[in-house]
Amino acid sequence: MLGNFFKKPADDMDGRIPPGQTLTTRFPVLTYGPTQHYRPEDTVIRITGLAREQTFTWADLLALPQTTLTYDIHCVTHWSKLDTTWTGVRVTDLMEHLQLDPAATHVMQHSVGGYTTNLSLEDFTRPENLLAHTFNGEPLDAEHGGPLRLVVPHLYFWKSAKWLTGLEFMAADKPGFWEVNGYHMRGDPFKEQRYDDDP
Ligand SMILES: Nc1nc2c(c(=O)[nH]1)N[C@H]1C(S)=C(S)[C@@H](COP(=O)(O)O)O[C@H]1N2
Numbered sequence: 001m002l003g004n005f006f007k008k009p010a011d012d013m014d015g016r017i018p019p020g021q022t023l024t025t026r027f028p029v030l031t032y033g034p035t036q037h038y039r040p041e042d043t044v045i046r047i048t049g050l051a052r053e054q055t056f057t058w059a060d061l062l063a064l065p066q067t068t069l070t071y072d073i074h075c076v077t078h079w080s081k082l083d084t085t086w087t088g089v090r091v092t093d094l095m096e097h098l099q100l101d102p103a104a105t106h107v108m109q110h111s112v113g114g115y116t117t118n119l120s121l122e123d124f125t126r127p128e129n130l131l132a133h134t135f136n137g138e139p140l141d142a143e144h145g146g147p148l149r150l151v152v153p154h155l156y157f158w159k160s161a162k163w164l165t166g167l168e169f170m171a172a173d174k175p176g177f178w179e180v181n182g183y184h185m186r187g188d189p190f191k192e193q194r195y196d197d198d199p
């Protein structure tokens, strides 16, 4: 019995698998509503709210430093996928070109099609977060949010908007699409923050 205190379950992969998750080697598609199809050149990211209004075109984004990172992703529907490799612009590199009002504490991600999801600035500005256009070395498929999506790997994957089109800076937290519908405002998979009544 005592051994159980010292031995991790064989399948938690040294703490990489959050509670209640199972591994998949597939890459499931999870979208509310239709997949959006448009050309990379038609991608525009609009900066609104408590920041100097700006737009970033596809060319603007490609002119910023490009970073490739590998990490695990976790969906609230109980699948996790290890070692996914993404290329794009680090949120922290984009932030160097923004002028935020000091009152901004949160950001709403906006997508083509109307999907939204909220983050605190602390969760948004982590060094591993990417505005990603490439997955495993290939242009990101439309189903997975191409031409450009956010990837915020330390939170459940609903916090990573596909077909990103805008970042709205806010003075308070505000629920996005799934958060209005009962999901957690933060969504930390290691704390199992799935629904709004989870701690
Ligand atoms: N625009 C948009 N982004 C979205 C969603 C969506 O429905 N629309 N679904 C979210 C959810 S619930 C998950 S789990 C991931 C799924 O990404 P995937 O389809 O690439 O696996 O995208 C997130 N981003």
Ligand SMILES: [Mo]
Binding pocket: 030, 075, 076, 077, 157, 158
């Ligand atoms: Mo999800």
